[in-house]
Amino acid sequence: MLGLIKGLNVTLKNMVKPKVTYNYPQEPLEMPDRFRGIQYFDPDKCIVCNQCVRVCPTDCISLTGKKNPDPNQKGKVIETYNINFEICILCDLCTEVCPTEAVVMTNNFELSTYSRDELFKNSEWLFANDENIRSENTLNPIPVKKPTGGTPS
Amino acid sequence: MIRTEEMLLNVGPQHPSTHGVLRLLVKVDGERIVETEPVIGYLHRGTEKLAEDLTYTQIIPYTDRMDYLSAMTNNYAVVHATEKLMGLEIPERAEFLRVIVMELNRVASHLVWMGTYLLDIGAMSPFLYAFRDREQILDLFNELCGARLTYNYMRVGGVKWDAPKDWIGKVDHFVSYMQKQMKEYHQLVTGNEIFIQRTKGIGVYDQETAINFALSGANLRVTGLNWDLRKDAPYSIYEQFTFDVPVGEVGDLYQKYLCRMKEIDESLKIVAQAVANFPSEGKIMGKVPRVLRVPEGEVYVGIESPRGELGCHIVSKGKDKPWRIKFRRPSFYNLQILPTLLKDENLSNLVAILGGIDIVLGEVDG
Amino acid sequence: MNTLLLYLGPVILLLIVLGFVTYAILAERKVIGWIQGRIGPNQVGPWGLLQTVADIVKLLIKEDTIPKNADKTLFKLSPIIAFVPAFVVLAVMPFSSQIQFTDIGVGLLYYMAISSITTIGILIGGWASNNKYALLGGMRSAAQMISYEIPLVMSVVGIVLTVGSLNLNDIVEAQQKTWFIFPQIIGFVVFIISSVSELNRTPFDLPEAESELVAGYHVEYSGFRFAFFMLAEYVYIFAMSSLTTVLFLGGWNAPFGFTFLPGIVWFIIKFSVVVFFLYWVRATMPRIRVDQLMQFAWKVLLPVALANIILTTLLKEVPFLTHYY
Ligand code: SF4
Ligand code: SF4
Numbered sequence: 001m002l003g004l005i006k007g008l009n010v011t012l013k014n015m016v017k018p019k020v021t022y023n024y025p026q027e028p029l030e031m032p033d034r035f036r037g038i039q040y041f042d043p044d045k046c047i048v049c050n051q052c053v054r055v056c057p058t059d060c061i062s063l064t065g066k067k068n069p070d071p072n073q074k075g076k077v078i079e080t081y082n083i084n085f086e087i088c089i090l091c092d093l094c095t096e097v098c099p100t101e102a103v104v105m106t107n108n109f110e111l112s113t114y115s116r117d118e119l120f121k122n123s124e125w126l127f128a129n130d131e132n133i134r135s136e137n138t139l140n141p142i143p144v145k146k147p148t149g150g151t152p153s
Numbered sequence: 154m155i156r157t158e159e160m161l162l163n164v165g166p167q168h169p170s171t172h173g174v175l176r177l178l179v180k181v182d183g184e185r186i187v188e189t190e191p192v193i194g195y196l197h198r199g200t201e202k203l204a205e206d207l208t209y210t211q212i213i214p215y216t217d218r219m220d221y222l223s224a225m226t227n228n229y230a231v232v233h234a235t236e237k238l239m240g241l242e243i244p245e246r247a248e249f250l251r252v253i254v255m256e257l258n259r260v261a262s263h264l265v266w267m268g269t270y271l272l273d274i275g276a277m278s279p280f281l282y283a284f285r286d287r288e289q290i291l292d293l294f295n296e297l298c299g300a301r302l303t304y305n306y307m308r309v310g311g312v313k314w315d316a317p318k319d320w321i322g323k324v325d326h327f328v329s330y331m332q333k334q335m336k337e338y339h340q341l342v343t344g345n346e347i348f349i350q351r352t353k354g355i356g357v358y359d360q361e362t363a364i365n366f367a368l369s370g371a372n373l374r375v376t377g378l379n380w381d382l383r384k385d386a387p388y389s390i391y392e393q394f395t396f397d398v399p400v401g402e403v404g405d406l407y408q409k410y411l412c413r414m415k416e417i418d419e420s421l422k423i424v425a426q427a428v429a430n431f432p433s434e435g436k437i438m439g440k441v442p443r444v445l446r447v448p449e450g451e452v453y454v455g456i457e458s459p460r461g462e463l464g465c466h467i468v469s470k471g472k473d474k475p476w477r478i479k480f481r482r483p484s485f486y487n488l489q490i491l492p493t494l495l496k497d498e499n500l501s502n503l504v505a506i507l508g509g510i511d512i513v514l515g516e517v518d519g
Numbered sequence: 520m521n522t523l524l525l526y527l528g529p530v531i532l533l534l535i536v537l538g539f540v541t542y543a544i545l546a547e548r549k550v551i552g553w554i555q556g557r558i559g560p561n562q563v564g565p566w567g568l569l570q571t572v573a574d575i576v577k578l579l580i581k582e583d584t585i586p587k588n589a590d591k592t593l594f595k596l597s598p599i600i601a602f603v604p605a606f607v608v609l610a611v612m613p614f615s616s617q618i619q620f621t622d623i624g625v626g627l628l629y630y631m632a633i634s635s636i637t638t639i640g641i642l643i644g645g646w647a648s649n650n651k652y653a654l655l656g657g658m659r660s661a662a663q664m665i666s667y668e669i670p671l672v673m674s675v676v677g678i679v680l681t682v683g684s685l686n687l688n689d690i691v692e693a694q695q696k697t698w699f700i701f702p703q704i705i706g707f708v709v710f711i712i713s714s715v716s717e718l719n720r721t722p723f724d725l726p727e728a729e730s731e732l733v734a735g736y737h738v739e740y741s742g743f744r745f746a747f748f749m750l751a752e753y754v755y756i757f758a759m760s761s762l763t764t765v766l767f768l769g770g771w772n773a774p775f776g777f778t779f780l781p782g783i784v785w786f787i788i789k790f791s792v793v794v795f796f797l798y799w800v801r802a803t804m805p806r807i808r809v810d811q812l813m814q815f816a817w818k819v820l821l822p823v824a825l826a827n828i829i830l831t832t833l834l835k836e837v838p839f840l841t842h843y844y
Contacts, residue, residue, distance in 0.1 A: 003344030004804065010341040011278055011554045011803045020285050020556045032292075034299035034314065057211035091214035091305045096313070105299070134299075162651050184655065184809060275721060275806025281555035347722055347805050500655070501725070501808045 033135055036090045037109040040133050041081055041126035045102035048076040052094035052103055060084040061094060078102075081123035085111055095137045107132035159187055164503070166195050171507070172269065173514025177491075184500040189492045193485075196518040204478045209235050209309055209445045212478070217303035219482065220516040222265050225251075225258040225294075226458040228307040230480070233388060234465040235309045235445070238452040246435035247311035248390045253324060253427045254294065254306060255389075256420040260331065261290040262459035263413045263420075266511045270410070271342060273508040274351055279342055286334050289327055296320060310441035325428045328421050335418060343414070352406035356494050356506040359404060366490040369483050370461025371412045372510060375401035382457040393430070394423045406509040413511075416459075446473050460484050460511055484516040528620060532609060540753040541571045547798050554802040581742035586649055589739065593647035598740070598747035601640030604633045605754040612761045613688050615771040615782040626687040627679065630762060631672050634717070637751060638664040644748070645736035656735025659725045659809055666816040667716040667723075673824035674709035677831040678766055691770030698769040702834075705827040707767050709820050711796075714759045716816075719752065720797060722804035725812060760793040761786075768793070 022029060031037065048065030061083050065076035095105050106129060113119060165176035174195035180188040200219060204212045209231075216227035229251060236243065268283030291301040298306040298314055306313055342348055360376040373380055381398040383391040399415035401408030449471040455464040464481030487510050494506050545560065545567060552559025560567035585594055611626035613619040623629060638661055645657015679685055681702070682693045690699075700707050716723035725735075737748045764770060768789040771782030807815065 001346065003346045003349070006340045007342070007345050007803045008799060010337055011799065014278070014282070014556060015550075015554045017556060019553070019558050020288070021558055032296040032299070032317075034297070034317070035295060036299040055208075055211065057207055057214055089214055089303065090300070091303070092299065092313075093210065093214070093305075160651060271805060275724065276804060277551070277721075278555050278802050281557065285556050341803070345805065347807055350811055351805060351808055499808065499810055501810075 031107040031109070031132075033107070035105070035107045035109070035134070036092045037106045037132070038085070038090075038111060038121075038129055039083060039095065039103050039126055040106050040129050041083075041103050041123055043078045043081065043102070043123055043127060045100045046078040046081065047100055047102070048078055049099065051097045051099070055093045055097045056088075057091060057093065058087045058089055060086075060088045078123065081126065083121050083126065085119040085121060086116055095134075098138060101137050104137040105134040106130075107134065157182065162500075166192075171514075172512060173517075175507075175512070175514055175517070177503070177507075179495075179500075179503065181500055186495050186498050186500060186503065189495040189503075191488060191491055193488070193514075193517050196514045198519070200519050201478055201480060204475060206474065208473050209447065209475070212475070213307065214303065214305045216480075217305055218515060219480065219519060220262075220458060220460065220463070220484065220513045221302055222513055223255075223258045223262040223459045224302065224304045225254045225306060226456060226463060228304060229255055229389075230454065230456050230458070230463050230465040231467075231478075232307045232309050233456065234452050234454045234467045235447060237454055238447050238450055238467060238469060239309070239445070241310050241441065242439050244311060244436040244439055245390070246315075246432045247437045247439070249427050249431050250312050250316060250437065251307060252389055252391065252394075253424055253431075254297065254304075256423045256427070257290050257293065257324070257327075259420045259459045260417050260424075261287045263417050264290075266413060266459075267338070267342070267410070270508040270511075271348075273504040274348065276342070276345075276348070279338065282334075282338070282341070286331060289330070293320070293323060293327065296323075308438065308441075309445055311436070311438035315437045321428055321431055324424060328425045328428070331421055332418075335414070338414070343411070349407060351505055352410060352509075354403075355406045355502055356498075356509055357403060357405045358490065358494065362490070362493070363404070366493075367486045368461065368490060369486065370457070370459070370511075371409055371416065372461060372487050372490075374398065375409045375412050376404040377402050382455050382462060386455060388454065388456055391423075394426045396420075396422050406505060409509050444473055446471065447475070455481065458483055460513065460516070461487060480519065482516045482519055484510075484512040484514075485519070488512050488517055529610075532620070533606065536606065536609065536754055536757055537750075539757050540750060541575070543753050543756060543794065544571045544574075546794070547801075550795065550798045551802045554799070575746060578742055578746040583742045583744065584739075586739050588649045590647040590649070593643050594739075595744070597640050597644035597647060598744045598751075599640070600643060601637050602747045602751040602754070604636040604640075605751040605758060608633045608758050609754075609761070611687055612758065613691055613765060613770060614761070614786055619688070622686065622688055625685045627675060627685045627690070627766075630687075630758075631668070634755070634758070635664065635668055637755070640751075641736050641748075644740070648736070648739035650739050653736050653738045656738070660719065660736055662809075663719075663723065663725060663812060663816075664717060666813055667713040667820075670709050670816060670820035670824045671713035671717060673821065673828065674706040674713065675766055676824075676828045677703050677706040680828070680831050680835065687765050687770075691765055691772065694769040695772055698767060698772075698774075700767040703767065703827070703831070705823060705830070709824045709827065710763070710767065713816075713820060714763065715797065715800065716812075718755055718759055718797070720756075721801040722807050723812065724806060725809050756794065756797060760790050760797070763793045764789045 048063065050063070053061045053063060063081045064079045066079045068075055068077050092105060094103050108129060108131065111119065159180050159182050162179045162181050163176065164179055165171040166174040171177065176192040176195065178190040178192060179186055198218070200215050204215060207215065212231055213228055216231050217224040219227050264283040264287040268280035271279040294304055295301050296317055297320060298304045358376065360378050363373050363376045363378070377400055379398050379400050382388070384398055396419045399412045399419065401412050447467070447469040449469055451466070451468050453464060453466045455462045461483030462481060463483055466479040466481070467475050468477040470476040491507060491510060495503060498506065549559035549567070560570040563569045563573045585591060608630045610620045611623060611629050642657045642661045645653045645660065678690060678699050681699070682690050684690065737745055740748060764786060771786045773780060773782070773785050
């Protein structure tokens with residue numbers, strides 16, 4: 001009997017404690033800076049080095065590059081860049097290897113839609129996703145000889 | 154003429170108490186269980202096979218999804234095996250961070266177990282209290298590595314992120330908060346007569362059976378065997394910390410509960426020590442080549458995950474991908490004892506015994 | 520006029536009961552939410568006030584499914600059998616000195632007898648669904664309700680002995696000085712335990728133990744018929760809390776002579792306390808196991824209840840205690 005009464009006491013005490021739930025859809029959830037959300041992609045910075053494609057464990061990035069239209073510049077510029085969020089696991093590996101921080105994480109996480117097709121995001125969409133960008137991204141920057149697509153931020 | 158018949162009851166795969174998608178084919182005679190056959194594989198994703206086609210760094214996020222309640226220990230198993238094979242030196246600060254997150258993860262995992270177990274037995278509130286407290290651990294992890302469940306935090310050679318500002322202080326604060334909360338759990342659950350009635354003397358097995366079934370973790374220690382890989386085959390920097398390994402005596406569900414609760418206490422102790430001795434500076438990544446090419450060879454490491462011995466066996470042929478990787482997934486081994494335990498039990502003990510084993514279906518199915 | 524009241528009264532009571540059920544469900548969810556560090560429903564209507572209404576509407580517009588191999592007649596009959604007694608027992612309940620529908624001499628017995636009919640409804644429902652979980656739930660429910668009815672009746676015999684009547688009005692009248700919870704404390708404990716069990720609520724919610732039997736006897740029911748089972752359950756909470764108030768907490772009598780509030784208000788206050796207690800217990804306790812449940816009824820509750828009867832008869836003879844017994 002005593003254990004039961006103690007238990008009743010605990011639950012009664014908890015009844016008046018402050019509530020811990022979030023009023024989520026009404027109030028947006030603040031995520032810490034390091035949160036791994038939907039990527040932001042800056043086409044100007046990309047040097048089409050293909051490292052993100054190679055490191056992605058689920059093969060959800062697909063990109064194509066073309067020759068730099070400016071004849072004075074060497075290298076390539078990005079033509080299309082897609083991330084398939086049906087299978088992206090937001091593992092952070094692509095942003096980790098990207099030497100120019102062309103693809104970075106943001107704090108946005110609201111991806112649910114009514115159709116799977118909408119989860120296939122192209123570079124325009126990813127470029128427009130420019131809010132709450134994470135401040136640290138390439139933690140282990142890999143030196144690249146000649147970054148031509150843009151300046152690292 | 155009165156005639157009784159055995160009835161075949163399909164528990165699962167969609168059932169509230171199978172903790173995922175486990176299916177149990179239960180033959181019952183009235184409410185007495187005659188035979189049980191677990192049917193597994195509904196969550197099989199072929200992690201081991203997939204890993205043969207992935208580089209060592211890419212495997213780490215896959216391990217997050219095996220035992221999703223303690224992804225940190227899974228991360229550690231695979232990076233530890235790789236490091237051992239490559240003979241890497243890990244900076245001290247990284248090891249401290251690893252121990253802190255692994256032990257916090259153990260606390261979180263045991264909290265989920267405690268909550269869901271009580272929910273199986275019919276008490277609702279402990280579940281929400283446990284999740285309330287676990288939430289704080291998840292917030293800490295979120296701040297540290299940017300995810301709440303699939304951490305992908307460890308890297309071969311170290312960890313991905315250093316602790317953010319004030320993080321260590323927050324961990325310290327959490328430890329004292331959690332130690333206070335533990336008292337509340339003991340008041341709410343440990344002394345509860347109904348809970349004791351439902352767990353004391355139920356699902357008993359002896360040490361020999363436990364060893365024969367290759368049980369590990371709390372499932373083994375509850376029979377009185379003091380076997381904890383953190384002590385008996387120390388890895389990382391566990392030798393630096395003082396902690397006890399809680400063991401039971403009779404091997405019933407109540408002692409399993411007590412064991413796991415005490416393990417939370419011990420984990421908190423380890424975290425407190427790690428926080429106190431946390432090196433003020435240092436690198437978090439060792440010297441690692443850009444492309445991880447693991448020398449040819451074979452390695453097996455076993456670490457103490459919240460559920461038992463989590464082993465990782467890597468066979469390398471000198472490529473950047475493993476030739477074969479095998480995880481010894483403790484939930485899978487622990488589940489094997491279920492049909493033996495359930496024989497001739499009452500149907501209402503089914504959920505109690507199944508819950509007591511503490512399986513995570515993602516890990517059982519791999 | 521009187522005939523009008525005769526027909527209108529029950530309708531009003533039904534509406535009150537439905538209103539009670541609507542808000543009892545909301546209150547339950549709120550209280551349990553608060554206990555668990557949550558807010559409870561707060562989306563539909565201000566403060567979640569329309570949550571249950573929305574739930575009921577949802578249930579009503581849901582497809583009414585009957586399993587193919589179910590016994591159709593019994594399947595349809597069972598919610599009715601389960602619900603009707605729950606409402607009918609309210610007829611004898613004295614809510615205040617004026618508000619009561621029938622004042623029959625054997626009110627208490629009537630309550631006990633009628634309420635046990637619900638068991639049949641549940642058993643039929645469990646059997647007719649042709650589902651193994653439902654069958655197990657129905658069987659458990661029958662076993663449990665029959666077992667606990669006995670200590671339940673036995674626990675109030677002490678009161679009946681003291682008052683010398685089965686009439687609920689007489690019982691309330693007899694409590695003007697002392698509530699029966701004090702002299703009959705043993706009876707009260709037994710009564711509360713068995714009534715929680717009769718109500719199929721935690722820690723005795725085995726028939727619908729969701730972690731074992733998914734939902735028990737009503738697992739195959741959907742829509743309107745399911746709503747009836749739920750309704751019956753909550754109307755029983757209403758009835759059982761009223762009965763507890765009447766038998767042990769002095770009914771409409773004001774405590775300490777605080778008669779400035781009308782009797783009905785006191786009744787509601789006491790009644791709410793009982794209802795809150797039920798919620799509170801639900802939020803705290805784990806579930807008892809089915810075999811332990813039976814043992815508890817027959818080996819613990821029944822002897823205690825019997826002992827209480829004997830004790831009451833003995834104490835009745837003690838001269839200076841006759842005031843209480
Ligand atoms: S987050 Fe991971 S899965 Fe997603 S695109 Fe980047 S590397 Fe691929
Ligand atoms: S790693 Fe960065 S720079 Fe290289 S292709 Fe990917 S996004 Fe472009």
